[in-house]
Amino acid sequence: MTKMKAVNYSELRQNLKSNLDAVTDDQELLVVHRPKGKSIVMMSLAEFNALQETLHLNRSRTNRQRLENAVENINSKTNLVKKPIAE
Incomplete structure (x- = not known):
């Protein structure tokens, strides 16, 4: 099962490298919560x-x-x- 982490947009920006590393190195999905319910999911290629x-x-x-x-x-x-x- 794929791991999933959730962050808000500000946390993503503040810790961009570590968040992207988690996505690429650990095959972790990253949910980025944005205002007005416009969240996204990041995953490795x-x-x-x-x-x-x-x-x-x-x-x-x-x-x-x-x-x-x-x-x-x-x-x-x-x-x-x-x-x-x-x-």
């Missing part, structure tokens, strides 16, 4: 790209079903044997 990929893979019902079947197949195998990686 890697986290955003992973989210976009997940949305893309789940966009079609057929592909989503194939992925679910593959996960069920993997989870049902109790004696998986890993092959050593050739060096």
